[in-house]
Amino acid sequence: MQKESLKLRLVGISHKTSSVEMREKFQISRDKLSSCLSFIRNAEDIREVIVVPTCNRLEFYMVLPEAIDPRSIVCKYYASAGISDDINDELFYEMSDFDAVRHLFRVVAGMESLVMGEYQIQGQVKEAYSIACGLKTVDNILHKLFHAAFRTGKKVRSETPVGAGKQSVSGVASEIVIENSDPNDIITIIGVNENTKILAEKLKQKGYKNLIFVNRTLYKAEICAHDYGGKAVDIAKIEEVAAKADVLFSCTGAPGFVVDAPMLNRIIESKDYPRMIVDMAIPRDIETDQVKDIINTYDIGDLQKYLDGKMSKRNKAVPLAEKFIEDEVQIYRAWSDTRHNNILQPYSEQFEMIRQQVSEEYLINFPEHSEEDLEKLTRSLVHRLQSVFIKAVVKERKGQKPKAV
Numbered sequence: 001m002q003k004e005s006l007k008l009r010l011v012g013i014s015h016k017t018s019s020v021e022m023r024e025k026f027q028i029s030r031d032k033l034s035s036c037l038s039f040i041r042n043a044e045d046i047r048e049v050i051v052v053p054t055c056n057r058l059e060f061y062m063v064l065p066e067a068i069d070p071r072s073i074v075c076k077y078y079a080s081a082g083i084s085d086d087i088n089d090e091l092f093y094e095m096s097d098f099d100a101v102r103h104l105f106r107v108v109a110g111m112e113s114l115v116m117g118e119y120q121i122q123g124q125v126k127e128a129y130s131i132a133c134g135l136k137t138v139d140n141i142l143h144k145l146f147h148a149a150f151r152t153g154k155k156v157r158s159e160t161p162v163g164a165g166k167q168s169v170s171g172v173a174s175e176i177v178i179e180n181s182d183p184n185d186i187i188t189i190i191g192v193n194e195n196t197k198i199l200a201e202k203l204k205q206k207g208y209k210n211l212i213f214v215n216r217t218l219y220k221a222e223i224c225a226h227d228y229g230g231k232a233v234d235i236a237k238i239e240e241v242a243a244k245a246d247v248l249f250s251c252t253g254a255p256g257f258v259v260d261a262p263m264l265n266r267i268i269e270s271k272d273y274p275r276m277i278v279d280m281a282i283p284r285d286i287e288t289d290q291v292k293d294i295i296n297t298y299d300i301g302d303l304q305k306y307l308d309g310k311m312s313k314r315n316k317a318v319p320l321a322e323k324f325i326e327d328e329v330q331i332y333r334a335w336s337d338t339r340h341n342n343i344l345q346p347y348s349e350q351f352e353m354i355r356q357q358v359s360e361e362y363l364i365n366f367p368e369h370s371e372e373d374l375e376k377l378t379r380s381l382v383h384r385l386q387s388v389f390i391k392a393v394v395k396e397r398k399g400q401k402p403k404a405v
Helices: 020-026 030-041 070-080 097-108 120-134 140-159 169-179 194-205 218-228 235-244 261-269 300-307 312-337 348-365 371-397
Strands: 006-014 048-053 057-065 093-096 187-190 211-215 231-234 247-250 276-279 296-299
Touching: 006 020, 006 070, 006 097, 006 140, 030 048, 030 070, 030 120, 048 120, 048 140, 057 070, 057 097, 057 140, 093 097, 097 120, 097 140, 097 312, 120 140, 120 194, 140 312, 169 194, 169 247, 169 276, 169 300, 187 194, 187 235, 194 211, 194 218, 211 218, 211 235, 218 231, 231 235, 235 261, 296 300, 312 348, 348 371
Parallel strands: 187 211, 187 247, 211 231, 247 276, 276 296
Antiparallel strands: 006 057, 006 093, 048 057
16 A cells, blocks of 8 residues: 655744734743644644744644645634734745755754854744644654654754854853943843853853843842842832833743833833843844833844854854754655655664765765766665665565675
8 A cells, every 4th residue: 555645744833934923813821832733733634743943933834745735724822822824835834845944954053043043043943842742733744753853953063163162142142241241230130041051151250240130030139149149129110120220121931021121111200211222032122112212122033133243253163163064964865755654764764874975985985076977976876775675675585695796
């Protein structure tokens, strides 16, 4: 019986296709992720699904029959959640099969991040994968794909300068805070998570002592105050501490504004307000639309301007990183192409890795030959060897002695 034709499909939105305001509209918070996965997994004939939400992107990876439109599934989810069903082509991109594979590998390697080589993205993707595994919305194809992506990300970071220095969006935001403040300034930090801890650690290293940690769960803020210096404040006193701050930094998972426009206007009217606000949350924590002329404000969307001209060293490493990614795509493809072949499948990745190794050695020794010609030659050789290998294994299983070649 012929195996059913399943397709790997990706539907996503990122900082490359949308503004912060547009991503806010579609963002799926962590507490809604389980219900989203369950909805999509139970929709029509979806076989596997992982949803990857980060500060700068939201991506749906699905395995489904070829006849099903993945975009329609995403639309149905948003309609069911009362968010929106306007999943238009300008905002949401769509990829299939090995284009989707290549894209995920680039994402995990930090090549698609706002900050080239961002290291936090790998942990965020691993968390999304873990949540999907816990809900059993993942099977053979996505298990293999995401493990291959993690391997690729690790290789790019360990063997190229792309990920040098543990770059992250919060790290860049920390640079902005430090460049525009003084160690004696009062820095109010809203939220307790990896992003705010990165800021707190960098501030501590620079000798900042007037740190105020604000969180809905007070004891978490108290732990930060103990670890990094400063004091802890309950979220109920946010207006009071925001008014006293020289710099207000926020990054929470709140579904709406933590500091809304009326509160911020009251703070400004008191003539005692922060001179800078840095908001790294999606959706945003602080409603600054009406006060940007009064207070120096940064959000995720503003970081690109700051990063211009700072990426030359990492850009030189991009070709090598791209090669590693493409090699891993071909290894995954070798597995995918033979996953229904019981004889070849256990060895397909090894065949491909050997082919890549021989190709590299050949190009070094004979550089006048084009890489495209070598690709055709080595693939043809591998296919012929696989044919001989299959025949030999089949005969051995039948108890026949393979003929000498």
